[in-house]
Amino acid sequence: xxxxKEALKLSPSDILALRAELKEKIKANKHLGAYIEQLTxxxxxxxxxxxxxxxxxxxQVKGWNVTSCSKILQGYVAPYNATVIDKLLKAGxxxxxxTNMDEFAMGSTTESSFYGKTLNPLDNSRVxxxxxxxxxxxxxxxxxxxxxxxxxxxSIRQPAAFCGCVGFKPTYGRVSRxxxxxxxxxxxxxxxxTSCVEDAALxxxxxxxxxxxxxxxxxxxxxxxxxxxDANKKLTIAVIKxxxxxxxxxxxxxxxxxIEKLKNSGHKIIYKDLSNSKYDIAAYYIIAxxxxxxxxxxYDGVRYGRRAECKNLGEMYAKTRGEGFGxxxxxRMLLGTFVLSSGYYDAYYIKAQKARAFIKREYxxxxxxxxxxxxxxAPSVAYKFGELSDPLKAYLSDIYTIGVNLAGLxxxxxxxxxxxxxxxxxxxLIGKAWAEQTVLDGAxxxxxxxxxx
Ligand code: GLN
Numbered sequence: 381x382x383x384x385k386e387a388l389k390l391s392p393s394d395i396l397a398l399r400a401e402l403k404e405k406i407k408a409n410k411h412l413g414a415y416i417e418q419l420t421x422x423x424x425x426x427x428x429x430x431x432x433x434x435x436x437x438x439x440q441v442k443g444w445n446v447t448s449c450s451k452i453l454q455g456y457v458a459p460y461n462a463t464v465i466d467k468l469l470k471a472g473x474x475x476x477x478x479t480n481m482d483e484f485a486m487g488s489t490t491e492s493s494f495y496g497k498t499l500n501p502l503d504n505s506r507v508x509x510x511x512x513x514x515x516x517x518x519x520x521x522x523x524x525x526x527x528x529x530x531x532x533x534x535s536i537r538q539p540a541a542f543c544g545c546v547g548f549k550p551t552y553g554r555v556s557r558x559x560x561x562x563x564x565x566x567x568x569x570x571x572x573x574t575s576c577v578e579d580a581a582l583x584x585x586x587x588x589x590x591x592x593x594x595x596x597x598x599x600x601x602x603x604x605x606x607x608x609x610d611a612n613k614k615l616t617i618a619v620i621k622x623x624x625x626x627x628x629x630x631x632x633x634x635x636x637x638x639i640e641k642l643k644n645s646g647h648k649i650i651y652k653d654l655s656n657s658k659y660d661i662a663a664y665y666i667i668a669x670x671x672x673x674x675x676x677x678x679y680d681g682v683r684y685g686r687r688a689e690c691k692n693l694g695e696m697y698a699k700t701r702g703e704g705f706g707x708x709x710x711x712r713m714l715l716g717t718f719v720l721s722s723g724y725y726d727a728y729y730i731k732a733q734k735a736r737a738f739i740k741r742e743y744x745x746x747x748x749x750x751x752x753x754x755x756x757x758a759p760s761v762a763y764k765f766g767e768l769s770d771p772l773k774a775y776l777s778d779i780y781t782i783g784v785n786l787a788g789l790x791x792x793x794x795x796x797x798x799x800x801x802x803x804x805x806x807x808x809l810i811g812k813a814w815a816e817q818t819v820l821d822g823a824x825x826x827x828x829x830x831x832x833x
Pocket of ligand 1: 510668
């Protein structure tokens with residue numbers, strides 16, 4: 381597949397040919413489940429012209445059956461475009477195909493989708509990661525030039541790492557969330573999944589910027605990054621040593637080799653530790669589920685999508701929600717409602733907010749002495765299907781990605797090695813708030829040193 385950079389130079393007729401080629405490839409790769417099956421002609425972009433970009437199924441595209449891969453949103457048709465979609469269209473790009481995801485973006489494997497699972501293109505017996513597993517699998521298997529995902533606790537960075545592509549989560553507030561199906565509003569952020577760092581910068585430049593429709597979007601001026609990408613900038617990189625030491629042997633080995641490469645490229649390496657990551661998990665799963673329980677209350681059988689057969693109002697709510705939400709989503713809404721309930725609010729929710737402030741400070745302290753932090757993306761390579769069926773085990777697998785969302789920082793994951801079975805290992809680089817350029821420069825340098833040019 382060509383890169384986004386190359387696609388941006390194509391003539392309109394070449395773009396048409398590319399779209400036709402992609403349609404065929406998508407059909408031929410149906411078994412991967414990267415896209416949602418049976419896309420309508422609208423969803424495959426027949427109403428738009430432009431360079432095709434795959435879209436996670438929680439981003440509103442006018443006229444599409446956008447469902448967050450949930451049963452409860454079957455039949456819902458988006459009446460408007462998310463701001464990121466309008467920005468794509470303005471730049472000559474176009475939404476093309478809904479990609480698979482964990483239901484309501486809750487998960488790390490894409491196994492909880494209403495439509496069934498997505499296979500990891502590198503090994504079909506393994507998960508593609510999640511929740512943006514469809515977007516990552518589509519890019520990694522060359523059936524998308526680039527894709528949009530959303531990242532609440534790692535859902536762009538981790539699937540990109542499991543499938544072997546680049547995943548970039550911008551600073552919280554950099555990209556409008558208007559039209560993104562809300563999971564946890566203080567953590568969610570839309571970002572690119574691409575085949576290389578330069579494409580991530582190009583797509584980021586297109587979607588970033590203030591949006592009056594999203595009150596949390598920043599008014600800071602966005603300065604384009606792709607045209608300034610610099611692999612030769614010498615950076616101070618703080619390696620988070622205890623996180624690397626905790627990871628699996630393969631990941632540890634690959635990241636230690638990568639650190640040597642970064643040194644050889646002239647970057648200054650310093651070593652730091654972060655506090656026990658179990659606090660990140662606890663704080664994240666309290667805050668995310670609390671916000672989710674509020675956000676998902678809107679799916680009541682009245683306003684959106686599917687309504688269950690019912691005799692009265694109470695039954696309508698209960699049956700619609702009972703039948704429409706999957707087990708994991710129900711678990712999280714119950715947990716979120718519990719931690720917000722009056723008797724437990726101080727014990728859990730307030731404590732989690734304090735932990736969040738502490739975690740943010742810790743990241744900021746390390747970043748006051750460095751330009752970037754360097755750490756693993758996940759404790760291991762992609763899991764086998766079913767391996768993470770215990771919810772607590774699944775939550776624990778998010779240890780290296782969720783701190784970034786709690787702190788609101790920009791972060792990128794870049795492939796650095798393959799294990800003996802050909803599975804991908806990526807490294808994660810984290811920057812200061814609003815320092816997307818530095819994150820992308822570091823990633824660009826890392827990518828070049830890995831590719832050996
Ligand atoms: N795996 C995390 C969760 O389940 C992150 C999901 C995400 O970033 N959307 O919440």
